[in-house]
Amino acid sequence: MRDVAVIGIGQTAIGEHWDTSLRALGAQALRSAAGDAGIEMPEALFVANMLAPRLSNQTHLGTLLADHAGWRGIEASTVEAACASGGVAFQVAVRSVASGMIDVAAVCGVEKMTDETTSSITTALATASDADYEGAHGASFVALNALIMRRYMYEYKIPHPVFGSFSINAHKNAVNNPNAMFRKAITQAVYDRAPMIADPINLYDSSPICDGAAAIILCPVEMARELGKPIIQVLASTSATDTLALADRADPLALDAAVQSAKRAYDRSGLKPANIDLFEVHDAFTVMAALSLEAAGFAERGTAPYRAQEGEYALNGRLPISTMGGLKGRGHPVGATGVYELADLVTQLRGEAGANQVAKAEIGMTQNIGGTGATVVTHILSRVA
Amino acid sequence: MRDVAVIGIGQTAIGEHWDTSLRALGAQALRSAAGDAGIEMPEALFVANMLAPRLSNQTHLGTLLADHAGWRGIEASTVEAACASGGVAFQVAVRSVASGMIDVAAVCGVEKMTDETTSSITTALATASDADYEGAHGASFVALNALIMRRYMYEYKIPHPVFGSFSINAHKNAVNNPNAMFRKAITQAVYDRAPMIADPINLYDSSPICDGAAAIILCPVEMARELGKPIIQVLASTSATDTLALADRADPLALDAAVQSAKRAYDRSGLKPANIDLFEVHDAFTVMAALSLEAAGFAERGTAPYRAQEGEYALNGRLPISTMGGLKGRGHPVGATGVYELADLVTQLRGEAGANQVAKAEIGMTQNIGGTGATVVTHILSRVA
Numbered sequence: 001m002r003d004v005a006v007i008g009i010g011q012t013a014i015g016e017h018w019d020t021s022l023r024a025l026g027a028q029a030l031r032s033a034a035g036d037a038g039i040e041m042p043e044a045l046f047v048a049n050m051l052a053p054r055l056s057n058q059t060h061l062g063t064l065l066a067d068h069a070g071w072r073g074i075e076a077s078t079v080e081a082a083c084a085s086g087g088v089a090f091q092v093a094v095r096s097v098a099s100g101m102i103d104v105a106a107v108c109g110v111e112k113m114t115d116e117t118t119s120s121i122t123t124a125l126a127t128a129s130d131a132d133y134e135g136a137h138g139a140s141f142v143a144l145n146a147l148i149m150r151r152y153m154y155e156y157k158i159p160h161p162v163f164g165s166f167s168i169n170a171h172k173n174a175v176n177n178p179n180a181m182f183r184k185a186i187t188q189a190v191y192d193r194a195p196m197i198a199d200p201i202n203l204y205d206s207s208p209i210c211d212g213a214a215a216i217i218l219c220p221v222e223m224a225r226e227l228g229k230p231i232i233q234v235l236a237s238t239s240a241t242d243t244l245a246l247a248d249r250a251d252p253l254a255l256d257a258a259v260q261s262a263k264r265a266y267d268r269s270g271l272k273p274a275n276i277d278l279f280e281v282h283d284a285f286t287v288m289a290a291l292s293l294e295a296a297g298f299a300e301r302g303t304a305p306y307r308a309q310e311g312e313y314a315l316n317g318r319l320p321i322s323t324m325g326g327l328k329g330r331g332h333p334v335g336a337t338g339v340y341e342l343a344d345l346v347t348q349l350r351g352e353a354g355a356n357q358v359a360k361a362e363i364g365m366t367q368n369i370g371g372t373g374a375t376v377v378t379h380i381l382s383r384v385a
Numbered sequence: 386m387r388d389v390a391v392i393g394i395g396q397t398a399i400g401e402h403w404d405t406s407l408r409a410l411g412a413q414a415l416r417s418a419a420g421d422a423g424i425e426m427p428e429a430l431f432v433a434n435m436l437a438p439r440l441s442n443q444t445h446l447g448t449l450l451a452d453h454a455g456w457r458g459i460e461a462s463t464v465e466a467a468c469a470s471g472g473v474a475f476q477v478a479v480r481s482v483a484s485g486m487i488d489v490a491a492v493c494g495v496e497k498m499t500d501e502t503t504s505s506i507t508t509a510l511a512t513a514s515d516a517d518y519e520g521a522h523g524a525s526f527v528a529l530n531a532l533i534m535r536r537y538m539y540e541y542k543i544p545h546p547v548f549g550s551f552s553i554n555a556h557k558n559a560v561n562n563p564n565a566m567f568r569k570a571i572t573q574a575v576y577d578r579a580p581m582i583a584d585p586i587n588l589y590d591s592s593p594i595c596d597g598a599a600a601i602i603l604c605p606v607e608m609a610r611e612l613g614k615p616i617i618q619v620l621a622s623t624s625a626t627d628t629l630a631l632a633d634r635a636d637p638l639a640l641d642a643a644v645q646s647a648k649r650a651y652d653r654s655g656l657k658p659a660n661i662d663l664f665e666v667h668d669a670f671t672v673m674a675a676l677s678l679e680a681a682g683f684a685e686r687g688t689a690p691y692r693a694q695e696g697e698y699a700l701n702g703r704l705p706i707s708t709m710g711g712l713k714g715r716g717h718p719v720g721a722t723g724v725y726e727l728a729d730l731v732t733q734l735r736g737e738a739g740a741n742q743v744a745k746a747e748i749g750m751t752q753n754i755g756g757t758g759a760t761v762v763t764h765i766l767s768r769v770a
Contacts (some may be wrong), residue, residue, distance in 0.1 A: 001485040053438040057508075058516040060467040063626040063760045067633075072646055075624045076760065080463040088462040092477050099484035100386040101622075123442075131443040132406065234432040237486075239460045241448040248452075260458060290476065366472040374463065375448045 004097045004230040005224040006381065008037025008217030009343040014181045014331030016114045017211040022056050023068040025213040026110040030069040033106065033215035034133035034361065038133065038227060042106040042217060044075035044096055048089035049109070050082055054115045054124045065108055075102075082128035085109065085372030086338020087239065093201045094237045097218050104223075109339030110213035121209055125334070128371045129204040142206060142285075144246055144372050146198040149287035152253055153200060156302030163286040165308035167328055170283060173315065175324025176355040181210050181331035202250055205286040207332035214339040216346070221347025221384070231384040232346050234272070234361070238264035239377040246372050257376040258295030258367060265378040266297075271363065273297040276380070277325035278320045280341040280350055280370040284329045292367050294323070296378070320356035320358045323348055338368035342379060349383045389482045390609040391617040391766065393422025393602035394728040399566045399716030401499045402596040406449035407441050407726060408453040411495035411731045413666040415454040418491065418600035423612060427491040427602060429460035429481055430647070433546045434494070435467055435720035439509045440501045444567075447467035460487075467668065469755030470494065471723020472624065472762025475601065479622045482603050489608075494724030495598035506594055509654065513756045515630035527673070529631055529757050531583040534672035537638055538585060538734055541687030545585055548671040551578035552589040552713055555668060559710025561740040566595050566716035594718035595722035598723040606769070616769040617731050620656070620748070623649035624762040631757050642761040643752060644682030650763040651682075656748065658682040661765070663733055663743045667724040667754040668712045677752050678706070681763070705743045708733055724754035727764060736769045 010032025012025055020028075026047065036038070047062040058064065062076035079089035086109040093105040113121055126135040129144055154158065168191060174180035186204060194203040200286035224231050240260035246252055266272055279298065290304035298319055299307050309315065313321040324330055324344040327337060347353050348361040361383070368377045395417025397410055411432065419425070432447040442448065447461035450568060464474035498506055514529055538545065548640045559565035562565075570667040571589060577586040600637070609616050625645035629638055651657055659765040664683065667672035675689035683704055684692050692698065698706040707714055710727040712722060732738050733746040753762045 019450055023517075041696060042710075051438075053509075053512055057512050058522055059435055059465060059512040060514075060756055060759060062466055063755065064515065064629045066626050073642070076466070076548060077477070077624075078465040078627045079477075081447055081461070091478065092462070092464075092481075095484040095486055096477075098486060101480055101483060118654060122716060124438075127438055127442050128446040129445075132408075135442055172479050188700065233437045239462075240458055241461045242456065243452050244445060244449050257458070262439050289610055302716060318586040370448065371445055374445060 002100060004094050004223040004234045005221045006216055006219055006346050007219055007224050007227065008033040009346050011035055011179050011214040011340060011343050012212050013179045013279040014212035014333060016068060016211050021053060022110060022112040023064055023201060025112060025211060026108050027068040029097040029213035029215035030106060030108050033217050037217035039104055039217060041071050042104040043062060044102045045106045046089040046093045046182040047078045048085035048108065048335050048339055049078055050080055051086050051111060051113060051124050056112055071327035081375040082370035083334045084375040084377050085336060085370045087368030088343055090338060091237045091239060092235050093218050097220060103219055105218045106215060107339055108213060108215040109336030111333035112211045113209050113333065114211050122303055133245045139253055142201055144196040144312065145150050145285045146201045147246065148252055148372060149200050155253060158305055161188065161192055162305040162309055164188050165305065166283055166289045167191055168284040169308065169314055170322040170326040170328035171182055173323055173356055174329025177324040177330055180325040181208055182329050184337065188226040201285060202254055206328040207284045208384050210331040210333050212331060212333040213363045214343045215380060216342060223237050230350055231351050233384045234379065235382050236268040238268055238330040238340050239375065241311045242374050244371055244374045253291065253292045255373045257294040258292055258371055261376040262296040265380050269380050271380060276365045277360050277362055278323055280345050280366040281321045281326065282367055283322055284332055288369060290360060292369065296367060303385060315356060315358060323353065323356055323358055338377060341366040341368055344380055387485060388525040388606040389479050389603055389619045390606045391601055391731050392604055392609050392612065392614040393418040394731050395421055396564050396599040396725060396728050397597050397719060398564045399595050399597035403769060407437060407495060407497040408449055409445065409597060410497060411450040411493050412453040414598035414600035415491060416491050418602050424489055424601035424602060426456050427459060427489040429487045431478045431631040432463045432493050432495065433470035433720050433724055434463055434468050434496060435465055436496060436498060436509050438479050442461040445735065454591045466760040467755035468719045468722060469760040469762050471534035471751045472748060472753030475723060475727055475761060476622045476624060477620050478603050482605060488604055490603045492602040492724055493601060496718035496720045496722030497596045498594045499596050500719065505712050527583040527586055529634055530670045530672065533637055533757060534585050540638060543690050545576055547690040547694055548590060548694035549573050550690065551668055551674045552576055552672040554693065554699055555707040555711040556707055558624045558741055559714025562709040562715055565710040565714055566593055567714050586670060587746045592669045593734055595716040595718050596715060597718040597721055599721055599728045600726060601727060612683055615735055617734050617766065617769050618769045621653040621765040622769050624760065625649065627759050629756055629759045638676065640676045640680040640758045643677055645683040646763040647760040650765050653764045656765060658686065659733055660748055661750045662745050663708055663749045665730050665751040666711065667752050668707055669717055673754060677754065700741060700743060703716045708738065708741055708743055723762065724755055726751040730766055734766060
């Protein structure tokens with residue numbers, strides 16, 4: 001097994017890219033990452049995408065993007081696990097390089113959601129849940145998360161305004177990120193007065209529908225040294241699964257897959273939560289940020305919203321999260337999100353996060369969540385001298 | 386890098402499974418393969434599927450099948466490259482085991498096509514081609530293959546009846562396969578009088594729309610020895626890509642990705658075409674069987690249909706192909722096909738093919754093709770004492 005390093009990252013701004021095609025978005029991120037890595041062409045490309053088969057009438061996206069990036073002939077495929085697609089695609093790339101069968105691999109998360117009607121997008125997003133037992137009954141994806149949030153509020157007796165701290169932090173961090181969708185800070189009053197999406201999830205509890213692409217280049221650590229690149233090593237790449245249907249879980253607030261995925265990552269790396277300097281959390285909804293923090297061992301159950309309120313997760317707090325805006329502020333192009341999380345983490349570990357730079361950023365973690373916690377991928381990366 | 390072996394296979398019959406759900410089909414194949422391997426639970430599952438997001442409103446299929454097979458908690462994802470999905474999913478599994486990060490991996494190819502209208506299925510299949518430059522103009526997938534076949538007939542001056550040899554052979558071999566969709570031999574006269582689908586592709590030039598699932602269990606060779614299982618070793622797992630759009634290729638009959646994919650497999654294994662005892666070819670259309678045979682070095686360009694006519698590809702011929710019926714006779718549940726090809730090859734290498742057993746079956750090859758040759762995955766497997 002070879003150690004694996006990230007040697008290049010690239011991303012497009014997240015937004016409503018009505019004048020840029022799916023393939024152009026993906027190729028733009030890939031060329032940018034290849035330029036950053038200083039490589040001509042990878043041997044394999046793993047594309048993370050969830051919605052193109054429905055919203056763009058396009059399967060076979062791995063091969064299409066390989067060609068459009070100028071790399072006709074290389075290996076290519078698409079890897080999907082709903083909103084955890086980016087995380088699993090990166091994991092597959094890590095293993096391909098670790099196996100010795102591939103030296104240089106590229107990962108591209110890409111999603112184009114805004115060309116279609118809201119109804120089509122909502123229906124497409126619902127395919128991440130159990131089609132026969134949830135989707136067929138008309139439960140939208142926001143509605144399922146609303147059930148979780150309502151239960152969390154009841155179980156731990158936490159009033160709605162407390163969750164606003166996650167959103168306020170994310171929006172604040174997005175202001176300085178040129179690739180973020182919402183470069184606009186919000187206040188508690190704005191959060192409290194936001195229109196309801198699916199009670200109790202309001203506009204600011206929820207990440208946006210958007211377009212974007214992010215890419216990463218990987219190679220063995222020893223090759224990275226020869227290239228003279230900064231070494232950002234992958235210390236752990238682990239995942240775990242749960243039921244797709246929320247009703248099938250014994251404890252809908254436990255997020256078992258996140259617990260297991262994090263445990264495997266700590267076991268693999270020999271680290272514990274206290275060793276993690278920053279955490280790119282999957283804040284698709286404010287309650288998901290809380291559950292992920294608690295499942296990964298960063299907070300006792302039922303306490304994460306209060307810790308957020310106390311500033312623990314701010315850039316200068318004990319464990320900075322969503323440091324470039326997170327899913328809420330930067331944006332959540334679903335299949336691409338896991339790759340954005342990793343690219344943002346690499347930016348921090350390299351010390352290139354500008355005004356948002358976390359002071360001590362040596363070891364960082366990402367958690368990428370598919371469905372209502374059905375697939376969870378955890379990565380721990382570290383800067384190596 | 387660890388050597389990897391197949392230790393279990395399972396498959397459902399291919400047909401119109403209107404009374405069996407997508408998840409039930411997949412779980413049935415997986416449980417069967419796990420039973421064959423004698424294992425309780427793999428650590429990771431890679432699902433190959435192309436059409437569930439559109440035809441079953443279901444993404445996130447890897448995790449759903451892990452749960453439904455009784456393996457809640459394991460790693461899971463979906464790998465897609467149109468009709469080459471099965472091949473790329475198997476490749477990702479091989480690398481995961483080779484990397485040392487996973488010991489026991491499962492692969493499941495599953496597709497459920499027949500629940501929807503022909504119009505929906507045709508539109509969904511067209512997503513394998515270039516959505517913006519082919520699909521948007523109304524070119525169905527059969528229509529694109531018809532362009533290739535017409536060109537082949539013109540270029541090499543081969544009359545239509547000669548192609549029938551591929552179909553007659555496939556149907557003959559399917560008769561003894563209990564999992565085949567068409568257990569019915571056909572004659573040249575039946576082929577010649579078949580209704581036209583997209584001129585010059587007639588009903589018997591084309592594989593059927595169908596449902597089915599096949600599964601494979603993989604582990605390191607040394608672990609297979611400890612388990613006392615027959616060792617079917619993966620000698621090469623390679624792939625290559627081309628343009629999605631047919632019009633972008635300099636030579637539409639060259640099947641460049643198949644040439645490169647096969648070349649890489651020969652390089653990796655140190656073998657050449659003459660060493661291959663049998664070949665599970667991707668005969669989605671008769672012309673594709675010819676192009677694949679020629680690209681892989683088994684026939685000069687423009688000669689494969691005549692070689693088929695001369696019996697070279699029959700069970701007792703020089704290079705048996707489609708030994709259990711192929712895509713034409715066994716069936717072509719698109720995302721699952723690559724896994725069926727591999728399962729059929731393993732059946733032959735184990736000497737368990739019954740009436741269809743190839744006399745000398747020590748080293749075999751599969752070629753799994755996505756789109757009109759845009760993604761091609763080649764595998765070489767061998768029985769090891």
